[in-house]
Amino acid sequence: MTMSRRRRARLFRGVQYAVLLIAIAVLALVADWGTLRQAFFDVEIAKALFPEVITTALVNTAYYTLLGFGFGLGLGIVLALMRLSTVPPYRWIAIAYIEFFRGIPSLLVFIALGFGVPLAFEVALDMDITVMLSLGLVGAAYMAETIRAGILAVPKGQTEAARSLGMSPGRAMVSIVMPQAFRIVLPPLTNELILLTKDSSLVYLLGLSLGQFELANFGRDALNEHKSLTPILIAGLLYLVITLPLGHLVRRLEARTAKAR
Amino acid sequence: MKSDKAPDTPAPSDQAIEVRDLRKSFGDLQVLKGIDLTVGRGDVVCVIGPSGSGKSTLLRCVNLLEEPTSGTVTVAGTEVTDPDVDIDRVRRRIGMVFQSFNLFPHLTALENLTIAQRRVLRRGKEEAERIARANLARVGLVGKERSYPAQLSGGQQQRVAIARALSMDPELMLFDEPTSALDPELVGDVLAVMRSLAREGMTMLVVTHEMSFAREVADRVVFMDDGVIVEEGTPERVVGDPQHERTRLFLARVLDPAAAEMGEVPDTGPHEKRADR
Numbered sequence: 001m002t003m004s005r006r007r008r009a010r011l012f013r014g015v016q017y018a019v020l021l022i023a024i025a026v027l028a029l030v031a032d033w034g035t036l037r038q039a040f041f042d043v044e045i046a047k048a049l050f051p052e053v054i055t056t057a058l059v060n061t062a063y064y065t066l067l068g069f070g071f072g073l074g075l076g077i078v079l080a081l082m083r084l085s086t087v088p089p090y091r092w093i094a095i096a097y098i099e100f101f102r103g104i105p106s107l108l109v110f111i112a113l114g115f116g117v118p119l120a121f122e123v124a125l126d127m128d129i130t131v132m133l134s135l136g137l138v139g140a141a142y143m144a145e146t147i148r149a150g151i152l153a154v155p156k157g158q159t160e161a162a163r164s165l166g167m168s169p170g171r172a173m174v175s176i177v178m179p180q181a182f183r184i185v186l187p188p189l190t191n192e193l194i195l196l197t198k199d200s201s202l203v204y205l206l207g208l209s210l211g212q213f214e215l216a217n218f219g220r221d222a223l224n225e226h227k228s229l230t231p232i233l234i235a236g237l238l239y240l241v242i243t244l245p246l247g248h249l250v251r252r253l254e255a256r257t258a259k260a261r
Numbered sequence: 262m263k264s265d266k267a268p269d270t271p272a273p274s275d276q277a278i279e280v281r282d283l284r285k286s287f288g289d290l291q292v293l294k295g296i297d298l299t300v301g302r303g304d305v306v307c308v309i310g311p312s313g314s315g316k317s318t319l320l321r322c323v324n325l326l327e328e329p330t331s332g333t334v335t336v337a338g339t340e341v342t343d344p345d346v347d348i349d350r351v352r353r354r355i356g357m358v359f360q361s362f363n364l365f366p367h368l369t370a371l372e373n374l375t376i377a378q379r380r381v382l383r384r385g386k387e388e389a390e391r392i393a394r395a396n397l398a399r400v401g402l403v404g405k406e407r408s409y410p411a412q413l414s415g416g417q418q419q420r421v422a423i424a425r426a427l428s429m430d431p432e433l434m435l436f437d438e439p440t441s442a443l444d445p446e447l448v449g450d451v452l453a454v455m456r457s458l459a460r461e462g463m464t465m466l467v468v469t470h471e472m473s474f475a476r477e478v479a480d481r482v483v484f485m486d487d488g489v490i491v492e493e494g495t496p497e498r499v500v501g502d503p504q505h506e507r508t509r510l511f512l513a514r515v516l517d518p519a520a521a522e523m524g525e526v527p528d529t530g531p532h533e534k535r536a537d538r
Contacts, residue, residue: 160326161363165377165429166353175380179367
């Protein structure tokens with residue numbers, strides 16, 4: 001029996017919807033909704049988390065992220081310029097740094113700075129500095145590559161025009177190339193900020209005091225206290241409060257860049 | 262090839278541009294094969310020739326955007342090919358206009374004109390802006406101070422680029438095919454600005470395909486082919502009565518659109534032919 005193409009497509013789509021409906025029905029019947037609701041969204045527990053989950057945890061997450069991002073951006077710019085240097089050793093150092101820190105887990109860097117450095121050198125690093133370095137050292141490696149690509153994406157004619165006006169190479173870079181490069185890399189840099197926001201959860205390793213809790217640590221602490229998954233869900237949702245608008249911003253910036261080209 | 266120079270050539274130091282035995286290679290490709298060229302102060306010299314003849318490279322060697330392989334280039338008494346010369350300092354005195362404008366897209370028209378004045382010449386904000394406004398007026402763009410390059414037409418962008426170069430008070434100007442990237446109807450405005458500059462006595466070295474401009478404005482026309490200067494002289498001589506076969510061939514192709522259709526087309530956009538009809 002032969003079937004028209006249209007009939008076959010309709011049948012195929014029908015099958016897909018049927019599978020979906022069956023799956024939902026099975027889930028609805030099998031799942032113990034009362035237990036699930038209690039585990040994931042206990043309203044009483046959720047209420048008890050506020051306002052600290054915002055005023056302490058969310059604020060600290062944002063604070064740690066910005067510390068790491070600021071340091072990482074500064075170091076990333078330096079690395080990008082080194083990577084583009086005409087002096088070979090600078091390029092080698094930058095390449096080695098970038099490859100190393102892109103290749104190892106952030107967790108390892110946190111352990112090294114949080115526990116290794118204080119033990120080895122018998123210095124207690126300030127918490128903010130530890131966080132800034134741990135997040136920034138890895139972030140800088142990624143940002144350096146992004147910024148380098150941005151600098152290379154600025155047309156050569158821009159540098160030529162700047163040099164023709166008598167600007168030195170450094171002046172042309174700072175006044176003409178860099179501002180344009182940053183426009184180009186704004187979307188990928190914002191993505192980097194999103195990644196750092198999530199990576200900031202690793203701070204919980206460092207053993208924070210109550211006032212230093214960020215979202216992950218706060219959630220875990222409340223989990224122990226309430227024996228409920230609700231705090232984890234709340235913490236997850238609050239990460240989304242930061243990352244979803246940033247993701248939206250990235251798409252807006254990308255659309256604007258696409259239009260300007 | 263012997264280039265026929267004007268007989269009354271003044272002393273070298275009086276020249277705006279002195280090019281001596283200039284050679285430039287990119288890898289194995291020899292683009293300039295020994296160029297001698299003199300541009301006197303206040304002269305307008307047009308360089309014509311087929312694409313790949315090395316005329317843009319010659320121009321770019323004058324302000325050292327390309328490093329010559331050998332030979333010397335002297336601009337207003339300063340030998341720019343001397344490794345000890347501060348090239349940034351020399352470039353301030355040389356205005357450069359590019360085929361693709363190369364305006365700074367992140368700055369307004371006014372800021373395009375002020376940034377080098379302020380960062381390079383260290384002029385104050387007020388002075389730089391006053392000079393910038395005057396130069397925008399000079400190229401007929403009053404009211405466009407706040408516009409970004411992307412908001413301007415190609416012809417307007419190129420005029421901003423000319424005004425940007427003028428704002429540095431250059432002693433001479435280099436034009437690298439300034440109208441080749443423009444829509445035909447926008448070419449006239451740019452040429453008008455260049456014409457008025459020439460009339461004001463600006464020294465200009467212009468690589469162009471605009472034969473009517475060369476004939477009307479140039480003091481001398483230089484025809485280049487295959488990395489050498491084939492002939493040079495007054496426009497009447499070079500364009501009107503070329504001595505060399507290669508020049509005649511090139512001019513026939515550029516000036517006669519029908520011939521251009523029959524293969525071996527030089528790199529002339531449709532507008533040049535139109536301008537010459």
